[in-house]
Amino acid sequence: MKPVLIALVLAVLVVAAGCGAAQKSSTGPQEVQLAVTDRGFEPARTEIPRGQAFTLVVTRKTDQTCATEIVIPRLSERHALPLNQPVRIEIPAGVVADTLNYVCGMNMLGGSIVAK
Ligand SMILES: [Cu+2]
Numbered sequence: 001m002k003p004v005l006i007a008l009v010l011a012v013l014v015v016a017a018g019c020g021a022a023q024k025s026s027t028g029p030q031e032v033q034l035a036v037t038d039r040g041f042e043p044a045r046t047e048i049p050r051g052q053a054f055t056l057v058v059t060r061k062t063d064q065t066c067a068t069e070i071v072i073p074r075l076s077e078r079h080a081l082p083l084n085q086p087v088r089i090e091i092p093a094g095v096v097a098d099t100l101n102y103v104c105g106m107n108m109l110g111g112s113i114v115a116k
Pocket of ligand 1: 067104105
């Protein structure tokens with residue numbers, strides 16, 4: 001009888017630990033990584049879960065395009081993009097109802113974030 005009881009207790013402990021781990025991994029703030037390369041913003045289209053706040057992390061990796069700034073028209077935000085320095089832009093929950101577009105400072109290159 002006793003070994004069975006110990007096995008049961010161990011099984012409960014393992015399940016509880018598993019649940020805790022799953023909860024932890026689902027609660028981090030989400031980051032959306034964008035790079036500016038010779039081809040423009042990459043990726044040009046990113047999907048995020050609808051209604052979730054996230055941080056846009058933009059890193060310009062080339063001097064060969066005009067995209068030295070990123071503009072988010074809906075938020076009236078404009079951020080300089082220093083070469084090889086990640087720029088973090090907080091996007092509050094609910095801002096991306098469907099699609100959030102961003103463009104370079106001259107409105108030539110751009111991309112979008114789509115809520116799913
Ligand atoms: Cu441009």
